Amino acid sequence: MTQRKGEKTTISIQEHMAIDVCPGPIQPIKQISDYFPRYPRGLPPTVPPVLIRASSLRSSSASHNSGDDPACSHTDDDPGRAFGGAAAALSHAATGKKEEEPDMEGYDSDDSTTLGTLDFSLLYDQENNALHCTINKAKLPIPRYKKGLKPMDHNGLSDPYVKLHLLPGASKANKLRTKTLRNTLNPVWSETLTYYGITDEDMVRKTLRISVCDEDKFRHNEFIGETRIPLKKLKPNQTKNFYNCLEKQLPIDKTDDKSLEERGRIMISLKYSSQKSGLVVGIVRCAHLAAMDANGFSDPYVKTYLKPDENKKSKHKTAVKKKTLNPEFNEEFFYEIKYADLSKKTLEVTVWDYDIGKSNDFIGGVSLGISANGERLKHWFDCLKNKDKKIERWHTLTNELPGTTFND
Numbered sequence: 407m408t409q410r411k412g413e414k415t416t417i418s419i420q421e422h423m424a425i426d427v428c429p430g431p432i433q434p435i436k437q438i439s440d441y442f443p444r445y446p447r448g449l450p451p452t453v454p455p456v457l458i459r460a461s462s463l464r465s466s467s468a469s470h471n472s473g474d475d476p477a478c479s480h481t482d483d484d485p486g487r488a489f490g491g492a493a494a495a496l497s498h499a500a501t502g503k504k505e506e507e508p509d510m511e512g513y514d515s516d517d518s519t520t521l522g523t524l525d526f527s528l529l530y531d532q533e534n535n536a537l538h539c540t541i542n543k544a545k546l547p548i549p550r551y552k553k554g555l556k557p558m559d560h561n562g563l564s565d566p567y568v569k570l571h572l573l574p575g576a577s578k579a580n581k582l583r584t585k586t587l588r589n590t591l592n593p594v595w596s597e598t599l600t601y602y603g604i605t606d607e608d609m610v611r612k613t614l615r616i617s618v619c620d621e622d623k624f625r626h627n628e629f630i631g632e633t634r635i636p637l638k639k640l641k642p643n644q645t646k647n648f649y650n651c652l653e654k655q656l657p658i659d660k661t662d663d664k665s666l667e668e669r670g671r672i673m674i675s676l677k678y679s680s681q682k683s684g685l686v687v688g689i690v691r692c693a694h695l696a697a698m699d700a701n702g703f704s705d706p707y708v709k710t711y712l713k714p715d716e717n718k719k720s721k722h723k724t725a726v727k728k729k730t731l732n733p734e735f736n737e738e739f740f741y742e743i744k745y746a747d748l749s750k751k752t753l754e755v756t757v758w759d760y761d762i763g764k765s766n767d768f769i770g771g772v773s774l775g776i777s778a779n780g781e782r783l784k785h786w787f788d789c790l791k792n793k794d795k796k797i798e799r800w801h802t803l804t805n806e807l808p809g810t811t812f813n814d
Contacts, residue, residue: 521631521652524568524618528635530609532642535800537601537614541568541584543594544618563589565621566630570599573613573634575668580694586621602693602732603671603800605781609637618652629655669770669803670695670731672708674755675738676774676789677796684742685712685789687753689724690798691734698759698767703729705760706769712741713752726760748790749776757803770803 525542544566567586582599604612617632631652640646675688689708698704705728712720720741727733743751752775759767774786785799 521654522618523649523651524616524631524633525647525649526616527645527647528614528640529645530604530637530640530642532606535602535604537604537637538598539570539582539600539614539616540598541595541616543592543596544568545592563591564630565589566593566618567621568595569617569619570601571615571617572601572608573615575612580668580670582694602691603673603802605800607781609640609642612637617655632656669805670757671800672755672757672772672803673798673800674772674774674785675796675798676753676785678745678748678789678793679740680745680793682740682742683744684740685748685753686738686740686796687722688738688796688798689735689755691732691736692757692803693732693800695731695733695757695803696769697731698769699729699761701729703731704767704769705729706731706733706757707760708735709756709758710739711754711756712743713754745793751775752777753786755801768805770805772801772803774801 522544524544527540527542529538529540530536531538565586565588568584570582572580580601582601584595584597584599587593587595614635614637615632616635618630620628620630622628632655633648633650633652634656635648635650671693673690673692675686675690677686677688678684679686687710689710692706692708695704695706705726707726708724710720710722715721722739724735724737727735752773754771754773756771757769759769761767772782774782776783776786778786781799782801785797785801788797
């Protein structure tokens with residue numbers, strides 16, 4: 407192509423695309439963050455020996471090639487070049503030592519771990535029909551670096567407490583709770599809570615629900631996490647330690663027959679006295695009664711009847727115990743009756759909440775006799791078989807008692 411004097415050189419688009427305008431690799435535009443390189447998580451703040459060795463090797467290689475091809479020379483202030491090869495060397499070295507670097511990201515994606523763990527132990531005392539629950543401590547990790555309770559308050563702390571609940575059962579009749587620890591993320595309770603009146607039957611069908619909550623003076627208490635333990639996992643008279651992850655709140659099955667709702671437990675003693683020719687009924691104590699008053703307690707007392715009662719003279723009543731759900735009575739009542747007539751009788755025991763100025767509230771009841779079943783029938787038969795021997799048993803109170811009118 408000829409070019410006249412004074413005329414500008416023109417290049418066609420085809421010729422332009424054929425020209426190698428960038429013989430070397432395209433370099434990225436530097437950003438301010440490139441001057442403050444980020445090291446991989448878990449590395450020490452100082453540059454490791456691998457980085458120093460890789461950087462020095464690259465510098466010597468760059469200075470050796472700078473005289474041959476200026477387009478391939480690179481300065482040490484290029485962070486992409488300075489750390490690219492070293493990061494690859496580090497990742498290669500780390501593959502052989504994965505077990506030394508815990509995966510911190512895994513804690514963020516696992517809900518059960520972020521809710522935390524609870525350290526506790528359980529002991530079933532078969533002889534005394536008691537379940538001892540020792541709440542030791544909670545350790546609920548905050549994401550990544552801190553370990554402790556998930557903060558529920560504005561100050562970044564919590565006021566945690568632990569609540570126990572036996573399932574299935576009445577929501578208020580068998581709840582226990584620890585004391586509240588103020589402004590802490592690593593609570594240590596070391597507190598033992600005891601359920602009385604636990605039978606072997608309960609150990610087969612009951613489940614213990616343990617919840618961790620945050621107490622709030624001005625709003626509703628907040629739920630943190632829970633764990634559930636089937637009591638059939640426990641062996642009698644052997645302490646079992648647990649370190650369980652807390653889980654999200656699970657729904658409670660409310661399909662149980664309300665007529666058989668538990669309202670607490672009562673310990674009754676029976677003895678037929680041959681010397682006095684009569685039945686001695688002892689009201690020992692009650693445990694985990696349903697709260698009937700606004701203050702969360704009851705003022706319980708117990709009434710007993712031996713039916714059929716034609717003369718209506720079989721009624722006996724204990725003293726009232728104020729503001730308690732676990733009253734101890736230790737009172738005995740005597741019924742003069744022939745031994746042969748006991749097989750025709752039914753003992754009815756009812757528990758009431760005393761109120762001033764209005765009718766008393768019925769809490770629960772239980773009946774013992776030939777028409778009963780389960781432990782109630784067995785207790786009655788054991789009394790008939792063993793004259794002059796006191797036999798104590800725990801019984802479950804229900805909110806319905808056949809043949810009883812709930813009027814005090």
